[in-house]
Ligand code: HEM
Ligand code: HEM
C-alpha cells in the first residue's frame with residue numbers, strides 16, 4: 001500500500017509545474033490517505049532520498065532531487 | 079587589528095555605554111575570516127540600505143527537515159567567506175539549564191566548524207549557532223548528538239522546539255513541572271519536530287504560573303499556563319507585616335527600603351475583579367471571582383501563595399509575527415491536571431493538529447484558522463464544550479455559541495435574506 005502511495009506522490013510531483021510543493025498539495029496525490037498517513041509515506045520517500053526538503057527557514061516545501069540538488073543549487077548561486 | 083574591510087558606519091555602533099555586537103564580531107574576526115567578511119557585508123548593507131542575504135535552500139542534515147536554516151550571501155565575489163552562512167538551531171535543554179562544561183564544549187564545536195558566533199537564545203528558545211558552510215552541517219550534527227547528547231531544534235513548517243519557564247526548579251509560584259512537560263512534548267513529538275508536515279510553524283510554550291515568564295500567551299500556538307483551582311493561601315500574620323512595614327513589598331523588585339505597604343491602594347484597588355477586602359486586620363479574598371492574575375501574590379509573596387490544587391489552563395492561537403497581526407491565545411481548556419503521562423493533553427493535541435492539517439491553508443497559523451472558521455468549529459473538532467471563560471466579556475455576547483443542533487427544536491435562519499432586509 002505504501003509503495004503504491006509513494007509512486008502516486010512521485011508521479012504527482014513530476015507532473016506539477018512548480019518544482020517546490022507544500023505538504024498540503026502533495027496530499028492531493030493520495031486523497032484516500034489521512035494526512036498523518038500521507039506524512040509517513042513522505043518520510044519514507046525522504047529517507048530513501050527520492051524526495052528532498054526545501055526550507056526558507058519559516059516554511060518548508062518538498063521537491064524532487066536531481067538538477068536542483070544542493071551542489072547544483074550552490075553552484076548556481078556563484 | 080586591521081580588518082579586511084573598512085566599516086565606518088558599524089564603528090559608530092561601538093560608541094556609547096551599551097555592549098556592542100560589532101565589538102563582539104570584531105573580536106571573533108581576529109580568528110575567523112568568516113567574521114571579517116560578515117562585517118564587510120553588513121557595512122555594505124548599511125550603505126545600500128538593503129539586505130544582502132538570500133533566504134532558503136535544501137541544506138539540512140540527513141532525514142531532518144528542520145534545524146538548519148540555509149543562508150547565502152548574494153555577493154560571494156566580494157565576501158567569499160560568507161558565501162554560505164547557514165544557521166543551526168540547537169534544541170536547548172528544558173528551562174535552559176546547562177552545565178558550564180556543556181556550554182564550553184558547544185562553543186568549542188562551533189568555533190571549530192562554524193563562525194564561532196552564537197545567539198543565546200533565539201526568540202524560539204533554541205540556542206542559535208550563526209554561520210557555517212554546507213559541508214560542515216553533518217560533522218556538527220554528529221558531534222552535537224554524540225559528544226553532547228544534544229539535538230537540533232525545529233524550523234520551517236514543523237513543531238518548533240518547545241520552551242518552558244524555569245518552573246519548580248527555582249520558582250515557588252510554579253503550579254507545573256515545566257521541565258517535565260517540555261521534555262515530554264519534545265520526546266513524544268520527535269517526528270513533528272524534525273519532519274515538517276504542518277501548514278506552518280507550531281509552537282508550544284509552558285509557564286508555571288500566570289506571570290507567564292516565557293510569554294506563552296503572546297507567542298505560542300498552544301500555551302500551557304499553570305493555575306490553581308482552590309484558594310490563594312493567605313498568611314494573615316505576614317499580610318499585617320507588609321502593612322506594618324516589616325517586610326519589603328514586591329520581593330524588593332521596586333527598591334529594597336522598608337516601607338509601609340498601602341494595601342488598599344497597591345493591592346485591593348488594583349485587583350482586576352475587585353474580589354479582595356481588607357478590614358485593617360485581615361485580608362479576605364472571594365476566590366470564586368479571582369482570575370488568577372498574580373498581582374496580589376507578586377506584591378506580597380511572603381503572605382500569599384497560589385493554591386495547592388494545581389494544573390494548567392490550555393490556550394490556543396497566539397502568534398507574534400514581525401510585520402502585523404499579533405494575536406493572543408484564547409482559553410480553550412480552563413483547567414487540566416497536567417500530570418504524567420499527560421494522556422489527556424496528548425489526545426487534545428492530536429485532535430487539534432488533525433483539524434489544523436485538514437483545514438489550514440498553506441502558511442496559516444492555528445490562530446488564523448480559528449479566526450477564519452470560528453471558535454465554535456475549533457471546539458467541535460477538539461471535542462471541548464463552549465465555556466464563558468473562553469471569551470473576554472461573555473455578557474456582551476452571549477449568543478455566539480448557540481448552535482441549532484444544540485437547541486431543542488433547532489431553527490432555520492437565512493442570514494443572507496436577513497441582511498438584505500437589515501443592512502449591517
Ligand atoms: C420582575 C421582573 C424582572 C426582573 C427583576 C428582571 C431582572 C433582570 C436583571 C437583573 C437582568 C440583568 C441580568 C444580567 O445581565 O446580569 C435582566 C436582563 C434581562 N431581562 Fe429581565 N427582569 C425582569 C423581567 C423581564 C421581562 C418581563 C423581560 C422580557 C419580556 C426581560 C428581559 C430581559 C432581557 C432580554 C435581559 C438581558 C439578558 C442579557 O443581556 O443576557 N426581563 N433582567
Ligand atoms: C427604536 C427602537 C429601539 C432602539 C433604537 C433600540 C436600541 C438598542 C440598542 C442600541 C441596544 C444595545 C445593543 C448593543 O448592546 O449592541 C439595544 C439592546 C436591547 N434592546 Fe433595543 N432598541 C429599540 C427597541 C427595542 C424593543 C422594542 C425591544 C423589546 C421589545 C428591545 C429590546 C432590547 C433588548 C432585550 C436589548 C438587550 C440586548 C442584549 O443585551 O444583547 N429594544 N437596543
Ligand code: SF4
Pocket residue numbers: 243244245246249250251252253285286287288289290291292
Ligand atoms: S511563569 Fe510563574 S512559575 Fe514560571 S518562572 Fe515565572 S513566576 Fe515562576
Ligand code: SF4
Pocket residue numbers: 348349350351352353354363367368369370371372373374375
Ligand atoms: S490574583 Fe489577581 S484577581 Fe486574584 S485576588 Fe489577587 S489581585 Fe485579585
